[in-house]
Amino acid sequence: MFSLKNIIGLILGPILFSLILIFVEADGLSYQSKCVLASTVWMAVWWIFECIPIYATALLPIILFPITGAMDLATTTAAYGHKLVFLFLGGFLIALAIEKWNLHKRLALNIIRATGSNKSKVILGFMLATAFLSMWISNTATSIMILPVGLAIISQLKDDPKTEQNENEIFGKSLMIAIAYSASIGGMATLIGTPPNMVLAGVVEESYGIKLNMFEWMKFGVPLSLLLLIICWTYLTKIAFKFKNEEFSSGRDEIRRQIKKLGKFSNEEIKVLMIFSLTAFCWIFRSSIELILPMIDDTIIAIFFALSLFIIPTKNPKSQNKILVWNDTNKLPWGILILFGGGMAIASAFGKSGLALWIADLLQNLNNVSLFLIILTIVTSINLLTEVTSNMATTAMLLPVLVTIALAIEVHPYFLLVSATLAASCAFMLPISTPPNAVVFGSGLLKIEDMFKKGVWMNLISIITITLMVYYVLPYIFEMANELLPVN
Numbered sequence: 001m002f003s004l005k006n007i008i009g010l011i012l013g014p015i016l017f018s019l020i021l022i023f024v025e026a027d028g029l030s031y032q033s034k035c036v037l038a039s040t041v042w043m044a045v046w047w048i049f050e051c052i053p054i055y056a057t058a059l060l061p062i063i064l065f066p067i068t069g070a071m072d073l074a075t076t077t078a079a080y081g082h083k084l085v086f087l088f089l090g091g092f093l094i095a096l097a098i099e100k101w102n103l104h105k106r107l108a109l110n111i112i113r114a115t116g117s118n119k120s121k122v123i124l125g126f127m128l129a130t131a132f133l134s135m136w137i138s139n140t141a142t143s144i145m146i147l148p149v150g151l152a153i154i155s156q157l158k159d160d161p162k163t164e165q166n167e168n169e170i171f172g173k174s175l176m177i178a179i180a181y182s183a184s185i186g187g188m189a190t191l192i193g194t195p196p197n198m199v200l201a202g203v204v205e206e207s208y209g210i211k212l213n214m215f216e217w218m219k220f221g222v223p224l225s226l227l228l229l230i231i232c233w234t235y236l237t238k239i240a241f242k243f244k245n246e247e248f249s250s251g252r253d254e255i256r257r258q259i260k261k262l263g264k265f266s267n268e269e270i271k272v273l274m275i276f277s278l279t280a281f282c283w284i285f286r287s288s289i290e291l292i293l294p295m296i297d298d299t300i301i302a303i304f305f306a307l308s309l310f311i312i313p314t315k316n317p318k319s320q321n322k323i324l325v326w327n328d329t330n331k332l333p334w335g336i337l338i339l340f341g342g343g344m345a346i347a348s349a350f351g352k353s354g355l356a357l358w359i360a361d362l363l364q365n366l367n368n369v370s371l372f373l374i375i376l377t378i379v380t381s382i383n384l385l386t387e388v389t390s391n392m393a394t395t396a397m398l399l400p401v402l403v404t405i406a407l408a409i410e411v412h413p414y415f416l417l418v419s420a421t422l423a424a425s426c427a428f429m430l431p432i433s434t435p436p437n438a439v440v441f442g443s444g445l446l447k448i449e450d451m452f453k454k455g456v457w458m459n460l461i462s463i464i465t466i467t468l469m470v471y472y473v474l475p476y477i478f479e480m481a482n483e484l485l486p487v488n
Contacts, residue, residue, distance in 0.1 A: 002051070009049020017042040021068070026358075033355035035070035040346055044397050055335030058342025058396075061349070071349045079348050080341030083299045084202045088340065090302025091192035092332050094279055095137035097309050097324050099331075101268040103276075104133050104145055109262070113255045119171055120237040123178045126150060130179050131186025131229055135193045136276070138333060139183040140435035146183075147439055149258065150175050154445070173450055174241035176440040181232050181428055181458060183436035188425050189225040191217050191298075195336055195392035196424040199343045200417055203399040206347040208413070214283035214298050220477040224422070224469050231461055240454045267315045271323060275312075279305040336392065343396030350400040357404065371411055375419045376467045378402070382423040383463055391424035391434070414478055419470045426462035429455030 002010070020038035029037075039061060046057040062080075066073040098104050107129070114125065126146065133142040154172045187194030191201050191214050201212045237243070265273075282289060282301045289296050309324040349355070386394050402420055406413035427434050429452050431441035440446060 005049055006051045009045055009051040012049070013042040013045035013051070016045060017064075028358050030354055030358075032070055032353040033358055035065070035068035036346075036349045036353045036355045039064040039068065039070055039349075040397065043342070043346070047394075047397065053335065054392075055338050058339040061342060061345040065345065065349060070353055071345075075348065075352070076345050079206075079345035080338065082202055082206075082341065082344045083297070084198060084205070084344075085337050085340055087299040087302050088192055088198055089332075089337060090299065090304075090306040091136070092138075093306035093309060093324065093329070094276055094302070096328055096331060097272045098137060098276060099145070100324070100328060101266065101272050102262065103269045103272050104137065104142070105149070106259070106262055106265070106269065107133065109149065109255055109259045113259065119243045120233075122153065123175055123237055124233050126153075126175060127178050127182035127229055127233055130182040131189070131225060134183045134186030135190045135225075136280075138435075139187045139194060140439065142186070143179055143183045143436035143439040146179050147443060150179055151443060152258065153255070169445075170241050171243065172445045174236050176443050176445050177240075177451065177454055178233070178236050180434070180436040180440040181236075182229060184425050184428070184434055185225050185228045185232060188228075188422055189218060189221040190214060191221075193221075194425050195340065196395040196421045197221075198336075198340050199392060199395040199399060200421040202340065202344045203347045203403065203417065204413075206344060207351060207400075207403045211297070213286055215286065216478070218284070220418075220469075220474060223473075224466070227469070228462060228465055231465065232458060235458065235461065236454070240457070268323060271312055271314070272309075275305050275308060275323075339392050339396065343392070343399075346396060347400045347403075350403070355404075357407070369409075371409075371415060372467070372471050374409070374411075375415055375470055376463070378416060378419045379423040379463050379466050379470075382420050383426050383459055386424045386427040387429050387459075391427065395421055395424050412475075414474060415470060418474060419466065422466045422470070423463070426459065426466070428458040428462070 017038045020041060021034060024034060024037070042064065043057055043060050046052065046060070047054055051057075061071075061076050062073070065071040065076045109129075126149075130142055130146050133145070154168070154175060184194070188197070191197045191212070197217070201217075204210050204212050279301060282305075283298055286296060286298065286301070310322055310326075312323045313321050314323055315321075382394060382398065398420055399417055402416040403413055406416050428437070431437050431446075431448060431451060437451065441448075441451065
């Protein structure tokens, strides 16, 4: 059944679309550009009101662009087959193999075991494990996998006669929130770690013809994630929650028990670990590989190793003697790939229709505003917006607009695009803000009040950190040239 919110959105989207087509007239705004604007507004309304699944809304350009004349059908549908779609498909397949053979659980448990036995260090272990896994597999899958491990640790504390009941509750809340936050923070470190990063890479290539490769992004993303993770851990264990008694010896015992339960590395785990390591190695050292294979690309690397998973034999008869079989792909997040394609269709239409240049002309007055203030405004606005909207839908809507704003105010577009992309991954206040928040809220250990009070401060911390990192560090990491990048 549709809610009142859904019904309002269903009606409002087509109405605004029609009103823009009929009544909006402006100097320099061509009919084609107006069609793109109207179609984008319709999509934005349906995304915000979630009238239908956001992935289904992403298919609207295939109908609206050709019918209105905004962009022909062949060009529109080509966006859904963008090479980056296949990069993420390859990454998802490798992540699927990691999950299928429980390699992710073994990695997580060993990271947690290595960090120590007191409560703060146990939380640090969980955060490091969650963040690392979230770099490579979806933050939703990561938080779902880590949650039972966390609950087992919390149960050990409750059974410890040396601790008070209130102490147990505080530790449980802090650990649940730590898992959610680190899942979001870890995803920021790699291009495949979170959907907004995927959109960024696609918009940069679509608008400027520049390939943003995995290693280049990680040079900025990994330090930022580590910084945010350290700040987050300090905030959660020293300020937001304080433990009267730090000692927690039974926690390490539980981790050892779970590791022992996994047994020795299986044949399949070893093979998946080798494929995962080789993929990461090739992504990181792609520039050196290009000297031998000039046409190599992150997408080719991802698909090559993903395909190998369907070839490599196993010793497990239940798996049809292959690491992956096609039935495993039923678990792939196909909707995210479609949503990404919709974002690419919008980005392509903004450039080809001339709408990007028209918006840029309107924004010339922003020349007089300091770049630092503009970055701060973008980060704050998107940070708050993604508390109630899909972060991928938000970036798909706004990044093409920011391309034109960068052109209008004559600054390097990475300042604006990266700011928006990172801010979209930092929604910490509400259970509905991100899937990891919802997962840990489902544990029953948290109230909305707990998440809101702690999340407000974490949002503020992330806003300040991202703004400073983008303004002061980004130019050196990407060696951004003084000249502007022309919009294709």
